[in-house]
Amino acid sequence: MRIDLDAVQITRDSWSVxxxxxxxxxxxxxxxxxxxxxxxxxxIIAGLSLPTSGTVxxxxxxxxxxxxxxPEHHVTGSTVSEECSSWGLDPxxxxxxxALTEKAGISPLRLSRGELKRLHLACVLSQEYDLLVxxxxxxxxxxxxxxxxxxxxxxxxxxxxxxFTHEQEQFPRVDMLWEIAHGSLHSRGSLPNAxxxxxxxxxxxxELIRKGREPANLTRQDIREAAxxx
Amino acid sequence: MIELSGIRHTNLDISSLRxxxxxxxxxxxxxSGKTMLLKLLAGITLPQSGTVFIDGLHPREIExxxxxxxxxxxxxxxxxxxxxxxxxxxxxxxxxxxxRTVEILLDSMGISPLTDRPVYDLSGGEKVLVALAxxxxxxxxxxxxxxxxxxxxxxxxxQIERIVQERRIPYVIRCTQQVESAIRSDHVIFLENGxxxxxxxxxxxxxxLHDTPFYPLSLECGI
Numbered sequence: 001m002r003i004d005l006d007a008v009q010i011t012r013d014s015w016s017v018x019x020x021x022x023x024x025x026x027x028x029x030x031x032x033x034x035x036x037x038x039x040x041x042x043x044i045i046a047g048l049s050l051p052t053s054g055t056v057x058x059x060x061x062x063x064x065x066x067x068x069x070x071p072e073h074h075v076t077g078s079t080v081s082e083e084c085s086s087w088g089l090d091p092x093x094x095x096x097x098x099a100l101t102e103k104a105g106i107s108p109l110r111l112s113r114g115e116l117k118r119l120h121l122a123c124v125l126s127q128e129y130d131l132l133v134x135x136x137x138x139x140x141x142x143x144x145x146x147x148x149x150x151x152x153x154x155x156x157x158x159x160x161x162x163x164f165t166h167e168q169e170q171f172p173r174v175d176m177l178w179e180i181a182h183g184s185l186h187s188r189g190s191l192p193n194a195x196x197x198x199x200x201x202x203x204x205x206x207e208l209i210r211k212g213r214e215p216a217n218l219t220r221q222d223i224r225e226a227a228x229x230x
Numbered sequence: 231m232i233e234l235s236g237i238r239h240t241n242l243d244i245s246s247l248r249x250x251x252x253x254x255x256x257x258x259x260x261x262s263g264k265t266m267l268l269k270l271l272a273g274i275t276l277p278q279s280g281t282v283f284i285d286g287l288h289p290r291e292i293e294x295x296x297x298x299x300x301x302x303x304x305x306x307x308x309x310x311x312x313x314x315x316x317x318x319x320x321x322x323x324x325x326x327x328x329x330r331t332v333e334i335l336l337d338s339m340g341i342s343p344l345t346d347r348p349v350y351d352l353s354g355g356e357k358v359l360v361a362l363a364x365x366x367x368x369x370x371x372x373x374x375x376x377x378x379x380x381x382x383x384x385x386x387x388x389q390i391e392r393i394v395q396e397r398r399i400p401y402v403i404r405c406t407q408q409v410e411s412a413i414r415s416d417h418v419i420f421l422e423n424g425x426x427x428x429x430x431x432x433x434x435x436x437x438x439l440h441d442t443p444f445y446p447l448s449l450e451c452g453i
Contacts, residue, residue: 033383035353055339069381113299113377114260139380140299142259142407145445166383169410169447202384203410220447227451 001025001060001130001160003045005185008054012042017041018054019185027153027172027220028162031200032180038164039069041185042135045162061130069136071120075108080119083108087123098122113140119213125152130159138167146170147220154219159224185201191217232271232401237280241424244280252416253394255432256405257444262421264405265376271403272296272374284401285370289438292372295365296338299359299377304361310336310344310352310374314363335367355386362390366397373397375404379411387411409436409446420444 002133003023009015017037021109023045026051034040034165039108043049057066077083084091095101098118100111108116117140124132137153147170153161154173163172164209177194178187188194192214195205210224215226232249242263254263269275270282273289274296284292298304304305307313311332316391336342341359344352349360359377365373375393380386392401404415412418418435420428430436439445445452 027386032379034386041312112261118260122326136381139379140260140407142261145407147443168384169408170443200384204448204451208451218303223447224451227453 003059003061003131003160004055005045006055006057008044008051008056010037010044011052017180017183017185020168021055021185021187023160023162023176024031025158025160026175028160028176029154029171029174030162030164030178030180030185031166031198032164034166034201036180037183038180039135040178042066042133042162042164046131046133047142058131063129064133064153065127065129065222066122066144067120067124067134067135067137069139070135071140072109074120075116076222078109080104080106080111083119084123087127087151089123089126090196094119094122094126114142114145117141118145121152128158131151132156132159132161134161134163134165136162136165136167138165138170143170150219168201170220173217173219186192231285233283234270235281235413237270237277237282239270239275239277239280242270242277242323243424244426247419247426247429249401249419249429250417251397253402253404253418254419255412255415256403256419257407257409257412257422258427260418263422263424267407267419267421268374268376268403271370293368293370293371294374295362295368295370297361297365297376297378299380305349308348309348310341310347310360310363313349313360314367315363316378317368325416331367332363335363338396339363339366340389354381357392358382358386358390361437362393366393367434370399372401373399373403375402375406377405377407379404379406379408381382409444411446413446413449 005019008019019041044051046064054125056178080100081091085092095104137149150164150170150172166190174191176190178185179200181199213226215222234244234247237244252380258264270277272294282289305313307316315328315332336345406412413432415432418432419426420435428438436449
């Protein structure tokens, strides 16, 4: 399974973003500022949009999935329970998992922003895909739910998972680190070496590196262990 | 001082809460009632029972600015200038005064190059800045930021924090999931199941949240 981006370029008026690189099986994190082109690139990698120029080649990917930043864009069920069924899942299991059993009969659009995102992610992450593109999966989630989503994503062992995010506080375990900076996609390589050249590194990671306590990866546990290392 | 007393509204149940002047961060799990609390404080919603007073006045008697998580859903006008100028125009202020006030504000926020741009064409971060400008243009005494940092990168979030600080607005209440930035507030309120579980200085509130995902990693690691 792999995706190759070959001289991909997207141009709109005076704005553009370019990308070249290969994504193989594992968890890839792509960070970037708002407006840098994360969503645009996510849609192109998922096959929903075409680039202005360049090619996207997919090998061995027959079951792709994209999770949009705004979960309401996915809603098709008229109740929370129907929404779970629409993903081919057992509502009882998902609603228990997301603590939304009491809201099974209401419209998904009446849930709070965080609750809807929680429901949506539970539905998406309950299944296996060859390619899973997650566009800002942590926005609107509270700290506890972010931690839970990170643990679930860290446990993915099959397929290509690509996370686009500007998150600065909670991360899953990551195999490869990328970032969009200065109008193009840059590969920073595998962890932990990638951390040294990561322009979007959160302050706490920069500080740990300054102190010579480089974390092995990005999870809260990795950061705790690095901070406590003597 | 903001004073809430005997509040019962949907899932909110707050018998008494006092919020001193300064910047207050409201944190807590999804569905704990954060946005509803902000709506009551801003006077957008009136409580089913109980009272809210800001320096002894009803919230609807106070000049209030509101920026929400998805500002483009609240934006009404085509260009940045028209959007920011709208509340002054609704008050029938002379065009020259409106123009001057908006120009000075956009310049002080560093976004004057956006003046004539169509709002729909802006990035998410720029839209939040425009919504913030529209909220600040009438010099509010009370500013509400409802998770507007949720879709912003760190640089934009810091920029907004700086702009708000420079204004010296008597009361700023922000609801956020970025606990590292909540440490920098003057006060923190932790809501859980519609009730105020903890409130006070950031260090005191976070001390109660040790061993929870709401405890900032920088405090845990001593960094």
